[in-house]
Amino acid sequence: MTERLTPTDHGLARAAQILRTGGLVAFGTETVYGLGADATDSLAVARIFEAKGRPRFNPLISHFPDAEAAFTQVTADSRAQKLAERFWPGPLTLVLPRSPRGEICDLATAGLPTAAVRVPACQSALALLRAVGRPIAAPSANPSGAVSPSTAAHVLDGLDGRIDAVLDSGPCPVGVESTVLDLSGEKPRLLRPGGVTVEDIEALIGPVERSAPLASATPVAPGMLSSHYAPTLPVRLNATSVEDGEALLAFGAPLTGSPLVWNLSERQALDEAAARLFAGLRHLDHEGTRLGLRGIAVQPIPQQGLGAAIRDRLTRAAAPRPVTSPPSAQECPVA
Numbered sequence: 001m002t003e004r005l006t007p008t009d010h011g012l013a014r015a016a017q018i019l020r021t022g023g024l025v026a027f028g029t030e031t032v033y034g035l036g037a038d039a040t041d042s043l044a045v046a047r048i049f050e051a052k053g054r055p056r057f058n059p060l061i062s063h064f065p066d067a068e069a070a071f072t073q074v075t076a077d078s079r080a081q082k083l084a085e086r087f088w089p090g091p092l093t094l095v096l097p098r099s100p101r102g103e104i105c106d107l108a109t110a111g112l113p114t115a116a117v118r119v120p121a122c123q124s125a126l127a128l129l130r131a132v133g134r135p136i137a138a139p140s141a142n143p144s145g146a147v148s149p150s151t152a153a154h155v156l157d158g159l160d161g162r163i164d165a166v167l168d169s170g171p172c173p174v175g176v177e178s179t180v181l182d183l184s185g186e187k188p189r190l191l192r193p194g195g196v197t198v199e200d201i202e203a204l205i206g207p208v209e210r211s212a213p214l215a216s217a218t219p220v221a222p223g224m225l226s227s228h229y230a231p232t233l234p235v236r237l238n239a240t241s242v243e244d245g246e247a248l249l250a251f252g253a254p255l256t257g258s259p260l261v262w263n264l265s266e267r268q269a270l271d272e273a274a275a276r277l278f279a280g281l282r283h284l285d286h287e288g289t290r291l292g293l294r295g296i297a298v299q300p301i302p303q304q305g306l307g308a309a310i311r312d313r314l315t316r317a318a319a320p321r322p323v324t325s326p327p328s329a330q331e332c333p334v335a
């Protein structure tokens, strides 16, 4: 059952309570309706992918009530400070290095060393974000592959019964998604055109690279990015036994014989497995290397539901690593 809420004191308090306890709330912003979850809670973020039926784990934007809150999670340089001062609240998303003290979970950033942050220009969204007091991850609130929703009715068309609540703040005034600007490198790079024009950005911080596949019909998977987290130990999929010197990424009853095991989900729950995936890869890689192990064996994961996204990510982790990525693989997806 999806609750219909309006941005009254009661509605906002209820929406905040759902988010604080790991639930999903769709809420209006000035661009499109976002499907929100606590960005610090990987299980909650896994539910976003499950509800949307996303085929893979794209990195998500985290939303904040103000720049001060956003910049506790990422390292903001002077360009970011300037842009925030001028365009926030507003339809601009900044991709910046994650702060060492940041609490955004790996699943929300798809394991990237960067995080996307934004402050939406919508009173009810800001009130909700203030009430929750945590970063809120929110992709557009539509099933994967469908058109982004700009009313609460659109949200319910696609997701009724799959999410806990929708906070109806009326139609979104902008209707296209935020501009995504990557400031993690030396040169600012446009990853997605949106509500703030690149000309306005350039007027403030100078030239912006536009090499991204802006309107690409075939989004490039973020898992192909060379900067993506990939374990240094080789990964072997669909293992039915453990070979000598292998760490084990288990699913269900663990195989025997490995000195180092991380179970994605003992009870074979795919949402739990998704939530524990990036942490598990990291742990097995670090500890396995320390112990002198030579690889990571992965037990079979079912293909259905979130399993497809988990397998997609694992397949990328297991793929042979090119010394340099092909040009088409260096860009970010337009989700």
Ligand code: TXA
Binding pocket: 029, 031, 032, 033, 034, 035, 058, 059, 060, 061, 091, 093, 095, 109, 112, 114, 115, 116, 120, 138, 139, 140, 141, 176, 177, 178, 179, 180, 182, 191, 192, 222, 332, 333, 334, 335
């Ligand atoms: O207007 C918007 O931005 C809406 C509302 C709800 O805020 N949200 C939205 O989210 O459009 P989503 O998930 O549909 O798009 C997120 C975009 C994707 O193109 C994704 O690849 C990019 O942001 N992105 C997120 N984190 C990134 C990162 N660390 N590095 C590069 N790109 C990133």
Ligand code: MG
Binding pocket: 139, 140, 148, 335
């Ligand atoms: Mg989208």
